[in-house]
Amino acid sequence: MKKMTGLIIAFSAILIMTMMLVSASDVTYKIRSSVYDNSDVSTPTGDFYWDANSFSGFWFPIKPGLSSEVLYFHNSVNSSSTIQLGDKIAEGNLYYVSKPQMKKTKIGACDDGGAYVVDGIDLKKYYLMGFFGSQHVVMPEESSDLSAGCKPDRIAKILLETDDDVKKQMFSGEEWELAGGWSLIVQQVDVEGSKVWVQLNKDGEGIDSSIVSGDMDLAKQERTYLYKDADDYPVFYCYVDSIFRGMDTDFVVFKYAFLRGDIITIEDGDSYGAFDVEGFEVPAVMGGIDYAGSGSGTVLHTGDDVLLMSNNDDITLNPNKIIDLYGGLYLKTEDTSAPCLKMTLWKTCTITVPGAVQEDENEDAGEEVIVVDLAEGGNEAQTSSSTMDESAVSYDVDNADGDVVQSSVVAPGFELFISLVGLFGASRVRG
Known part of the structure; x- marks a missing residue:
C-alpha cells in the first residue's frame, strides 16, 4: 500500500511538472x-x-x-x-x-511574373518598415500599382505570414485559428474535388466567404483567396496548393497565408x-x-x-x-x-x-x-x-515532399502522460 501511495505521489508530481512545461x-x-x-x-x-x-x-x-x-x-x-x-x-x-522598404511577398516570390494580381490588387510586393522595432506593413498609394510610392502614414502590424515551405492541411469543417481573433474555416469541398468553399471569421463572426479553385491548370493568382478592406488594402490572403476528395474524407492544403492587423493612421x-x-x-x-x-x-x-x-x-x-x-x-x-x-x-x-x-x-x-x-x-x-x-509557435510534421505541413492535432506532453500511465499500470501489476 505504501509503495502504491508513493507511486501515485510521484506520478502526480511528474504530471504537474509536464503540464507546467507545455504551458x-x-x-x-x-x-x-x-x-x-x-x-x-x-x-x-x-x-x-x-x-x-x-x-x-x-x-x-x-x-x-x-x-x-x-x-x-x-x-x-x-x-x-x-x-x-x-x-x-x-x-x-x-x-x-x-x-518604408519594398520587397517581394512570400506569395509573390513563388511566381516568376512581373505582377501577382488578384481582384485588382497586386500582391507581388509590399512595403515594410520598423515602428519602434516591430515590423509593420505600409499601405501604398495605389494598391494596384506599387510603383506609385508609399507615404508611411497608414501602417499595420503583420499578424501572420507563413514561410514558403510551410503548408497548412485542413479537413472539411476544420477551423484554422490565425491570430488577433481571425480564423479560416473550410466549409466544404465540391464533389469533383477541384473547388473549396472557405469562410473568414473575426471574433467568431463570419466576415467573408468565397469559393476558390484548386485546379492545377489555373494560374496561381486564380487559386488565391483574397479578403481586402473597403479601401482595397489586403487584409488576408492564402493560396490553394491542392485539394483531395475521398470517399470518407477530404482536405485542402494552403500555402502563403498572410494576415495583417488594423490600420494605424x-x-x-x-x-x-x-x-x-x-x-x-x-x-x-x-x-x-x-x-x-x-x-x-x-x-x-x-x-x-x-x-x-x-x-x-x-x-x-x-x-x-x-x-x-x-x-x-x-x-x-x-x-x-x-x-x-x-x-x-x-x-x-x-x-x-x-x-x-x-x-x-x-x-x-x-x-x-x-x-x-x-x-x-x-x-x-x-x-x-x-x-x-x-511568429506563432506551431507543431510541424514533415510530409513526403520535404515541405512542412502544419497540423493542429499534435498535443505536446501527452506522449509522456501515456508513458507514465503505462509505467504506473505495470508497477501496479508487479505489486
Missing part, C-alpha cells in the same frame, strides 16, 4: 546597442546616430538585408566636438526616422511618448545618412518618404539616468564624470514562449532575464528576437 509563459528580455563613448578617439564629432547595425532592437531582416529605422542626435551644442555629459538635446534635435502632431510626428520627409540635416543594411536604398536623401518624429521636450544627458522614449525604447547614461559621456540605447521586449517556466513574481522585478549586447556590433541576435516576436 506558455511571458519572457522578458532586453537588447542593448553599441556604446556611445566620447572618450574613445574613434567616436565621431558632431551628430551621432544608431541604426540597425549598431542596435538590433531595430527592424532588420537579414535576408535581403533591409532596414528602416534611425535614432539621430543632432549635436547643436558642440557641433565641432562630441556630445558631452550634461549636454542638453534641445526640443526637436533628437530624431526618430523610419523609411499617423498624422502630423501625433505624440508617441517622447516624440511628436514632425512630418513624412527626410529633413536636410539627415540627408546622405547611410543607415544600415546590405541591400539597396539604405541611404536617406532629403525629401524621401519616411516617418519623421522629433523629441517634444528638452533632454539633458545627466549621469546615471534612464530616459524613456517609446515602445520599450529608452536611453541609459552611465555614472561618469563630465565631460565623459557613455550612453546606450535599450529596448525591453516581452514574448510568449510555450514551455517556458514562469518566474516567481516575488523575485526582483527589475532583474534582466536576457541581455543582447551589441557593444561589439553585429546583428546575430536579431533573427531570434524578431522571429519569436512575430
Whole structure:
C-alpha cells in the first residue's frame, strides 16, 4: 500500500511538472546597442546616430538585408566636438526616422511574373518598415500599382505570414485559428474535388466567404483567396496548393497565408511618448545618412518618404539616468564624470514562449532575464528576437515532399502522460 501511495505521489508530481512545461509563459528580455563613448578617439564629432547595425532592437531582416529605422542626435551644442555629459538635446534635435522598404511577398516570390494580381490588387510586393522595432506593413498609394510610392502614414502590424515551405492541411469543417481573433474555416469541398468553399471569421463572426479553385491548370493568382478592406488594402490572403476528395474524407492544403492587423493612421502632431510626428520627409540635416543594411536604398536623401518624429521636450544627458522614449525604447547614461559621456540605447521586449517556466513574481522585478549586447556590433541576435516576436509557435510534421505541413492535432506532453500511465499500470501489476 505504501509503495502504491508513493507511486501515485510521484506520478502526480511528474504530471504537474509536464503540464507546467507545455504551458506558455511571458519572457522578458532586453537588447542593448553599441556604446556611445566620447572618450574613445574613434567616436565621431558632431551628430551621432544608431541604426540597425549598431542596435538590433531595430527592424532588420537579414535576408535581403533591409532596414528602416534611425535614432539621430543632432549635436547643436558642440557641433565641432562630441556630445558631452550634461549636454542638453534641445526640443526637436533628437530624431526618430523610419523609411518604408519594398520587397517581394512570400506569395509573390513563388511566381516568376512581373505582377501577382488578384481582384485588382497586386500582391507581388509590399512595403515594410520598423515602428519602434516591430515590423509593420505600409499601405501604398495605389494598391494596384506599387510603383506609385508609399507615404508611411497608414501602417499595420503583420499578424501572420507563413514561410514558403510551410503548408497548412485542413479537413472539411476544420477551423484554422490565425491570430488577433481571425480564423479560416473550410466549409466544404465540391464533389469533383477541384473547388473549396472557405469562410473568414473575426471574433467568431463570419466576415467573408468565397469559393476558390484548386485546379492545377489555373494560374496561381486564380487559386488565391483574397479578403481586402473597403479601401482595397489586403487584409488576408492564402493560396490553394491542392485539394483531395475521398470517399470518407477530404482536405485542402494552403500555402502563403498572410494576415495583417488594423490600420494605424499617423498624422502630423501625433505624440508617441517622447516624440511628436514632425512630418513624412527626410529633413536636410539627415540627408546622405547611410543607415544600415546590405541591400539597396539604405541611404536617406532629403525629401524621401519616411516617418519623421522629433523629441517634444528638452533632454539633458545627466549621469546615471534612464530616459524613456517609446515602445520599450529608452536611453541609459552611465555614472561618469563630465565631460565623459557613455550612453546606450535599450529596448525591453516581452514574448510568449510555450514551455517556458514562469518566474516567481516575488523575485526582483527589475532583474534582466536576457541581455543582447551589441557593444561589439553585429546583428546575430536579431533573427531570434524578431522571429519569436512575430511568429506563432506551431507543431510541424514533415510530409513526403520535404515541405512542412502544419497540423493542429499534435498535443505536446501527452506522449509522456501515456508513458507514465503505462509505467504506473505495470508497477501496479508487479505489486
